Amino acid sequence: MKPGIYFRITWALAVHTWREGMRKKTLLGFLLLSILVIFGSNVVATVMPEMPGATTVASDMGTNLIKDICITAISIFGALITVYVSATVLPSEIENRVVYTTLTKPISRFQYLLGKFLGAQLLIIMNLVLMGLLFFVALYFREGVPPTLLIWSVLLTYFEFLIVSALTFAVSATASSSVLPIIAGLFIYLTGQLTEYLRGVVERASIAETFADRLVGTIAQGLYYILPNLQSFSIRTDVVYGSVNDPLIIDYLPNLLSYGLLYALAGFFLAYGAYRYKEV
Amino acid sequence: MKHMSGIAIAAAVLVLIGLGSVQGARLDHLRDSEEFYRWVQGATMQYSFDGSLIDAETLARYGEQPLDNEFFEQVIAVGEATLPELDGPVDPNAPIYAQRRLVRIVQGGANDAILWDWAKGPETAELRAQFAALNRDDLLVSAGTEYSVADMYAQGTAPSLGNVIFGFRQLAANLLWLEADEDFHVGKIHRIMPMMHTIVATDPSFIEAYQVGAWHYAYNLTAKMPDTPEELKVWSDRYGDWVGAKEQRYYEGEALLKQGIRNNPRNSHLYFDLGYAIIMEKQNDPERAVPYLREATRYQHERYMPRTLARAYEQAGRYEEAITEWQAYMDNVDPDSEVAQRFIRYAEAMIHEAQANELEDQLKSLEDLLEDDPLGPMLDQAEELQEEIDMHREEAQRIWGGIIAEHGDDGRAYAQILRNRARALHSEGRSYEAVGLLDHARWNVSTRLFQELSDTMTDIKLEEGMRLTLSEMAQLIRNERNQAAREAREGTGEPPMAQTDELLESEFEEITEPEAVELDASS
Numbered sequence: 001m002k003p004g005i006y007f008r009i010t011w012a013l014a015v016h017t018w019r020e021g022m023r024k025k026t027l028l029g030f031l032l033l034s035i036l037v038i039f040g041s042n043v044v045a046t047v048m049p050e051m052p053g054a055t056t057v058a059s060d061m062g063t064n065l066i067k068d069i070c071i072t073a074i075s076i077f078g079a080l081i082t083v084y085v086s087a088t089v090l091p092s093e094i095e096n097r098v099v100y101t102t103l104t105k106p107i108s109r110f111q112y113l114l115g116k117f118l119g120a121q122l123l124i125i126m127n128l129v130l131m132g133l134l135f136f137v138a139l140y141f142r143e144g145v146p147p148t149l150l151i152w153s154v155l156l157t158y159f160e161f162l163i164v165s166a167l168t169f170a171v172s173a174t175a176s177s178s179v180l181p182i183i184a185g186l187f188i189y190l191t192g193q194l195t196e197y198l199r200g201v202v203e204r205a206s207i208a209e210t211f212a213d214r215l216v217g218t219i220a221q222g223l224y225y226i227l228p229n230l231q232s233f234s235i236r237t238d239v240v241y242g243s244v245n246d247p248l249i250i251d252y253l254p255n256l257l258s259y260g261l262l263y264a265l266a267g268f269f270l271a272y273g274a275y276r277y278k279e280v
Numbered sequence: 281m282k283h284m285s286g287i288a289i290a291a292a293v294l295v296l297i298g299l300g301s302v303q304g305a306r307l308d309h310l311r312d313s314e315e316f317y318r319w320v321q322g323a324t325m326q327y328s329f330d331g332s333l334i335d336a337e338t339l340a341r342y343g344e345q346p347l348d349n350e351f352f353e354q355v356i357a358v359g360e361a362t363l364p365e366l367d368g369p370v371d372p373n374a375p376i377y378a379q380r381r382l383v384r385i386v387q388g389g390a391n392d393a394i395l396w397d398w399a400k401g402p403e404t405a406e407l408r409a410q411f412a413a414l415n416r417d418d419l420l421v422s423a424g425t426e427y428s429v430a431d432m433y434a435q436g437t438a439p440s441l442g443n444v445i446f447g448f449r450q451l452a453a454n455l456l457w458l459e460a461d462e463d464f465h466v467g468k469i470h471r472i473m474p475m476m477h478t479i480v481a482t483d484p485s486f487i488e489a490y491q492v493g494a495w496h497y498a499y500n501l502t503a504k505m506p507d508t509p510e511e512l513k514v515w516s517d518r519y520g521d522w523v524g525a526k527e528q529r530y531y532e533g534e535a536l537l538k539q540g541i542r543n544n545p546r547n548s549h550l551y552f553d554l555g556y557a558i559i560m561e562k563q564n565d566p567e568r569a570v571p572y573l574r575e576a577t578r579y580q581h582e583r584y585m586p587r588t589l590a591r592a593y594e595q596a597g598r599y600e601e602a603i604t605e606w607q608a609y610m611d612n613v614d615p616d617s618e619v620a621q622r623f624i625r626y627a628e629a630m631i632h633e634a635q636a637n638e639l640e641d642q643l644k645s646l647e648d649l650l651e652d653d654p655l656g657p658m659l660d661q662a663e664e665l666q667e668e669i670d671m672h673r674e675e676a677q678r679i680w681g682g683i684i685a686e687h688g689d690d691g692r693a694y695a696q697i698l699r700n701r702a703r704a705l706h707s708e709g710r711s712y713e714a715v716g717l718l719d720h721a722r723w724n725v726s727t728r729l730f731q732e733l734s735d736t737m738t739d740i741k742l743e744e745g746m747r748l749t750l751s752e753m754a755q756l757i758r759n760e761r762n763q764a765a766r767e768a769r770e771g772t773g774e775p776p777m778a779q780t781d782e783l784l785e786s787e788f789e790e791i792t793e794p795e796a797v798e799l800d801a802s803s
Contacts, residue, residue: 065454199308203416225301232307251310251400259303266296273289 017119034077041069087181159260166267453483490540497533
């Protein structure tokens, strides 16, 4: 098959998956909830009293509150949407038997999976863009200048979700219903956020004297290096709150993007490995 | 892809995870470097003001001896050896600590990229490792807890999923802020203060909490407290100064803002509030306020900040620098600023007034000598001095008069003219007229110069043996007592009374009883 046709078919699958996802009420529910929270943050910030003394331009408590609530809302609802989309995109095809008609066509499993994965990413990106746009508009109307740093923040959040999505997708490739992948996806997200804790364990074990402690330290170190550390993406908060001259972002961005991409590829290949011999 | 074997897939997964781990290690390095970088930035700013990192107040709060100062000395030393020398001259009059390469790079924020390269580079690898170890063992009290998630566990609190995952710390800080606001409006300031400390511990980037907390300390808590007479002040190890209950509140506000500066070294509002609201307005020390106000103007700042810096220069008697600062304000911000033009004229006049005052002091010393030898060689010198004094006074009068001509009714200029006229009357022996003129000037022309005019009036009265009013006598007695107390303190050598901080604490508790606190919302 020519590469052009190969990718056109894959893209058609991705677009189909995206359209299919858009019809799901659960997904729309998540999106509406997140939009409500972001909108609500503006209302809260408007009615919030200003402490006397904090009268300077920078002392805009309302803006801080909007930022807090919106970042939190994007994190929570974005994670839920990511897990839900990535966990259901394959099993739902089995449940409604669409997969049988699709795979009987001249489409390789790799191509099928790639199309499905890309479709899931389109859904996640679309949701993130919608939430980010609302956040952007809210901040723009409040501060009067476009909060361009927010774009970086949303981009980093997406790469964090990309890892969760790919690993959840790998689990869903082994499952025939979406319950297990959803639970696994949430677990992956929580684990990814708590990987940082392993670093503390390693540090403490390094000053311990007993063999058992050192063993625990070694295991923790191994896990720390293997498991993706989603806390690394917490720089997104610094991006929003950071000062104008902060030079760190230039170093962080490429490293974080490639980090997300590598784990996402690993997750996708795991999914392919699992789905390759799956009987459908 | 169809023929990709299981082994090849497994190998691809392993390679990708391996590469991801390598990238993860690189990110860890960046994050460790960032922690170190941010600490160095905050610590250096603190150090740049008085040559020390951790003040007595912070040290006193911790039982175990923190190693911040010792470690920072190492950082400075490595910085001297490995940081690039910046272009531009080093101010030879600046204290030695302000001439350090690290300080010069950190100040102003324009060279943050150089600092970041240095903080993540191989030359600081050992320092970074040491920093991580000291931080882990809680031996760096200036590092705060805000830089990494791992530090949340180091506090000994149970890890909260909510905190870890969704960053609710800032949200919690905001909710506490709302609570504090409610308490403020019902006058429960005693409840607000611990809340402010909790807010900044929860969210160290909460600038308003530092600002408003310091404002409560320095203004609202002290609104109805009289200044402590010098003889009643006690030595505080914590603040390294002689303080009463009122002055202690100023230092507490100062400490809160300094904590804010350590955590947010690129925020102009914290420097400004410390320099202006606390040091200049409350502690009446414009000289000490200048470095903070100058730093505030180096970052993104409001228009009033450079103006306040110029005022601080003027109040500190640094008139030439005040003129330069006002000129820069006109060049960069508002070329037609009437205020700037007027203050430049004030400063020009004050240069002459200051020179005349200085010469008058010299003349007084000469006159003492002339009493013994009225026709000696000192006579010519005294006459020359008198001529110079007259010349400066005349020049000052000309400028003050010019200000009134240019800008219309100007209380300050008019009061200065009257003051000089009173001086002239006094030298002509018309002292009662001089006193009358000064009395009129202080009450009806410029209440801002009330104290200075009153002092001149008292000096004339004392010189001429005129009768003092009760308030003048009381002021004199207060001044004498304060002076005696200061001299007695200087004679005691080592500051005594380690228990005085406890004494101050008990005074604080009495003062912060809710009934005793009255708000000064206008401040």
